[in-house]
Amino acid sequence: MTKRLSALLLSLCVCTVAHAQRPIEPPSPAKGPSAPAPRRDISGVWSGAAAMRLEPFPPMTPEGQQVFNETKPLFGPRAVPVAESNHGLVTCDPLGFPQNLLYEMRQIEFQQTGSKMLQLFQYQRTFREIWTDGRKLPASVGGDSAGSVDPRWYGYSIGSWADDYTFVVNTTGFNEKSWATAQGNPRSMDARIEERYRRIDRDTLEVTVTIDDAKTYTKPFVAMRHQLRLSPKQEFDEQLCVPSEALEYLSTFKPVAGPGR
Amino acid sequence: MRMNVAFLVAFLSLSTVSSYAHHSDVAYETTAIELKDVTFVKTAWVNPHSIVTFDLKDASGKPTQWIVEMGSPSAMSSVGWNRNSLPPGAVATVDVYPARNGTPHGRLARVRFADGRTLNYREVR
Numbered sequence: 001m002t003k004r005l006s007a008l009l010l011s012l013c014v015c016t017v018a019h020a021q022r023p024i025e026p027p028s029p030a031k032g033p034s035a036p037a038p039r040r041d042i043s044g045v046w047s048g049a050a051a052m053r054l055e056p057f058p059p060m061t062p063e064g065q066q067v068f069n070e071t072k073p074l075f076g077p078r079a080v081p082v083a084e085s086n087h088g089l090v091t092c093d094p095l096g097f098p099q100n101l102l103y104e105m106r107q108i109e110f111q112q113t114g115s116k117m118l119q120l121f122q123y124q125r126t127f128r129e130i131w132t133d134g135r136k137l138p139a140s141v142g143g144d145s146a147g148s149v150d151p152r153w154y155g156y157s158i159g160s161w162a163d164d165y166t167f168v169v170n171t172t173g174f175n176e177k178s179w180a181t182a183q184g185n186p187r188s189m190d191a192r193i194e195e196r197y198r199r200i201d202r203d204t205l206e207v208t209v210t211i212d213d214a215k216t217y218t219k220p221f222v223a224m225r226h227q228l229r230l231s232p233k234q235e236f237d238e239q240l241c242v243p244s245e246a247l248e249y250l251s252t253f254k255p256v257a258g259p260g261r
Numbered sequence: 262m263r264m265n266v267a268f269l270v271a272f273l274s275l276s277t278v279s280s281y282a283h284h285s286d287v288a289y290e291t292t293a294i295e296l297k298d299v300t301f302v303k304t305a306w307v308n309p310h311s312i313v314t315f316d317l318k319d320a321s322g323k324p325t326q327w328i329v330e331m332g333s334p335s336a337m338s339s340v341g342w343n344r345n346s347l348p349p350g351a352v353a354t355v356d357v358y359p360a361r362n363g364t365p366h367g368r369l370a371r372v373r374f375a376d377g378r379t380l381n382y383r384e385v386r
Contacts, residue, residue, distance in 0.1 A: 081288040092309070237335040245307035252312060252328055256288045256360045 048105030064216030071184030081257035092241035096178030
């Protein structure tokens with residue numbers, strides 16, 4: 001058995017040059033039932049996926065469709081070469097919310113403090129502040145009044161516990177420079193987006209993202225359901241998009257999008 | 262034990278062929294080609310995509326310079342590569358997904374050196 005296992009592992013681990021590997025923690029092997037979830041605690045590093053599987057989106061409103069038609073994404077059935085795309089990813093713009101969830105979620109981390117939940121992302125090493133101090137979402141975003149706040153890439157987020165194992169986040173107030181998905185699905189400034197993080201057991205966190213954006217979509221809908229796996233010893237990769245290097249890359253590979261020879 | 266082995270195998274399979282996709286592969290062919298005895302010129306170990314430049318000689322000895330994209334440094338290092346994996350002057354056989362428009366560009370899948378060492382990044386289809 002040991003011999004067969006070694007041969008199998010050798011054939012799979014085809015990177016045969018002996019380089020020092022950064023420690024990568026495999027997901028915990030299934031050893032039977034996980035321990036129960038702790039109460040009101042989702043802190044720690046959670047492993048997701050390199051590409052998220054999205055739920056079907058509903059039909060768009062005419063206004064949403066118009067914005068969608070202007071997007072030239074890098075992914076999905078309407079994907080174009082990099083040099084022709086207007087996806088912010090090309091120039092390393094912030095992914096914004098909820099694209100930072102719906103695009104990819106290799107590693108995220110929650111850190112709970114007394115007044116807010118910090119959500120850390122491996123991709124671009126960004127973070128969100130999710131306020132848990134009882135404040136409300138801004139009443140006015142992008143308006144003319146003195147009390148109106150500016151729209152933002154990641155919007156404004158508040159969170160609370162729906163029960164001992166479910167943390168619910170509500171977010172609104174987005175700028176419209178980024179999209180909801182890497183496939184070019186838009187979201188408007190006034191979209192309301194809910195995330196439900198349900199800790200099923202110690203090792204499993206289920207996230208459900210619901211988009212309510214009457215300006216863009218004909219009805220509210222669940223955009224993604226995904227289960228994350230607890231990875232307490234996982235170190236974040238330095239997974240970055242570096243603007244200066246991205247511009248050089250774009251220049252180098254511009255001929256790929258052209259008519260060629 | 263059987264379950265643990267299956268889990269480990271699944272994890273390693275993902276580790277060796279998954280990539281940090283920054284964009285789609287719409288500009289590239291979906292079938293890889295093999296380029297024999299290329300000579301590496303330089304490697305740019307940069308984000309979001311590392312880039313390797315190499316020369317490929319035709320039958321008459323005339324070289325064509327290819328520019329081929331790889332994954333991000335973190336993606337490459339997660340499957341055993343580092344910035345010195347393709348030293349200038351080294352000769353190898355490479356598998357790439359070439360640009361659809363015929364320019365000498367591509368996406369790297371695999372590098373095989375004459376001494377048997379192999380570096381995989383993408384699945385070769």
